[in-house]
Amino acid sequence: MKISMLMEILEATLLTPDSDLECEVHDACGSDMMSDVLAYVKDQGVLLTGLNNPQVVRTADMMDMVCIVFVRGKQPDQTILDLANSRDIAVLSSNMTMFTACGLLYKSGLRGGRL
Amino acid sequence: MEEIKLHYDVPGDDFTRAGEASADLKSRLKKLGIPSAAVRKVSIALYEGEINLAIHAGGGAIDVVIGGESLTMILSDHGPGIKDISLAMSEGFSTAPDEVRSLGFGAGMGLPNMKKYSDDFDIESQVGVGTNVTMKVYFDA
Numbered sequence: 168m169k170i171s172m173l174m175e176i177l178e179a180t181l182l183t184p185d186s187d188l189e190c191e192v193h194d195a196c197g198s199d200m201m202s203d204v205l206a207y208v209k210d211q212g213v214l215l216t217g218l219n220n221p222q223v224v225r226t227a228d229m230m231d232m233v234c235i236v237f238v239r240g241k242q243p244d245q246t247i248l249d250l251a252n253s254r255d256i257a258v259l260s261s262n263m264t265m266f267t268a269c270g271l272l273y274k275s276g277l278r279g280g281r282l
Numbered sequence: 283m284e285e286i287k288l289h290y291d292v293p294g295d296d297f298t299r300a301g302e303a304s305a306d307l308k309s310r311l312k313k314l315g316i317p318s319a320a321v322r323k324v325s326i327a328l329y330e331g332e333i334n335l336a337i338h339a340g341g342g343a344i345d346v347v348i349g350g351e352s353l354t355m356i357l358s359d360h361g362p363g364i365k366d367i368s369l370a371m372s373e374g375f376s377t378a379p380d381e382v383r384s385l386g387f388g389a390g391m392g393l394p395n396m397k398k399y400s401d402d403f404d405i406e407s408q409v410g411v412g413t414n415v416t417m418k419v420y421f422d423a
Contacts, residue, residue: 202391205326206398218386222333225301226386229308229325231318254305 168192168277170234170257173213176271177236179259182248186257190233194280197238197269201226207280215268219243224250233257238265283314286348292332294341297385303344304329314348320421324353327399327417330392331357337382338362339413352401352420363409371397371405 171188174181181188197215198204204214204226213234214227219241227235234257237243242260243251251258261268273279288310290303308325312318328344335342339361347354364370371393378388397403402418 199386200389200391201386202330202389202395205330205395206391216386220385221298222301222386225305225329228305229301229322229329231322 168272168275170213170259172275173234173236173272173277174259176275177259177261177263177268179236179261182243182258182260183252183256185252186234186255188257190257192234192277195269195272195277196232196280197265199265204230210280212280213272213277215265215272217241217265219247221247221250223247224254224256227251227256228254234259236261236268238263238268283348283350285350286314286346288346288348290344290346292335292341292344294336294339297336297382300332300336301329303332307346311348311353316353317421320353320419323399323401324355324419327396327419328355328357330395330399331355331415331417333387334392334396335359335361337378337387342412351422352418355415355417355419357415357417358412359414360412363411363413364405364407365409367405367407 170190192213193210194212199218212232214232215236217239236259240262304325311321339359342359345356373394374390376388376390382388400417401420404416407413
């Protein structure tokens with residue numbers, strides 16, 4: 168699924184305007200616990216989270232993730248966005264809850280990767 | 283490849299900076315052409331280590347040796363030490379305060395993740411003295 172499609176499904180706003188929306192994401196992970204995210208290998212993944220701090224970007228970077236979606240309308244500050252830009256990670260914000268956002272992406276074919 | 287040695291100091295008073303060493307190491311390894319699967323293992327293991335140093339030990343030091351076939355990371359601190367290492371190594375066990383949990387860590391996955399992503403893992407700790415963790419990752423494993 169392309170990031171542009173993900174944006175459409177989640178009715179999300181793009182917070183990193185220079186990001187490549189044609190980039191493909193293959194797996195998704197929804198969590199507010201970063202150690203849980205780090206426990207499972209993802210490929211070209213998207214991270215959905217309600218946590219709002221720089222460690223979200225660092226975690227996504229370590230996992231080679233290409234996109235972060237802040238759910239529940241969370242708005243990351245400029246420090247977080249700068250960090251994401253420097254790592255070529257697209258950042259989106261959606262007003263949907265975690266459950267709804269994950270459900271809609273699953274329904275559209277995105278899966279959770281392997282344990 | 284000639285052996286490369288790196289040293290990082292992890293501050294104990296600024297949690298937002300935890301991860302800077304692993305990010306730097308990751309970018310160096312990519313430039314050196316180390317296989318991406320190994321780079322990811324190193325990055326995650328070291329990142330969890332950095333978080334642990336910042337959360338539990340009041341900071342510490344990381345020494346990295348990059349060889350031709352493997353990479354070794356030694357994390358050392360003068361923190362409170364770990365009383366029961368086997369308990370600390372079990373998934374879900376955590377002594378992290380609520381403040382750390384609210385930042386997305388402290389789920390008791392740090393040490394298990396470090397072991398999981400290392401090919402060789404060793405931990406030594408003495409209460410009141412500190413903790414040393416050695417992790418080795420082979421590039422072709």
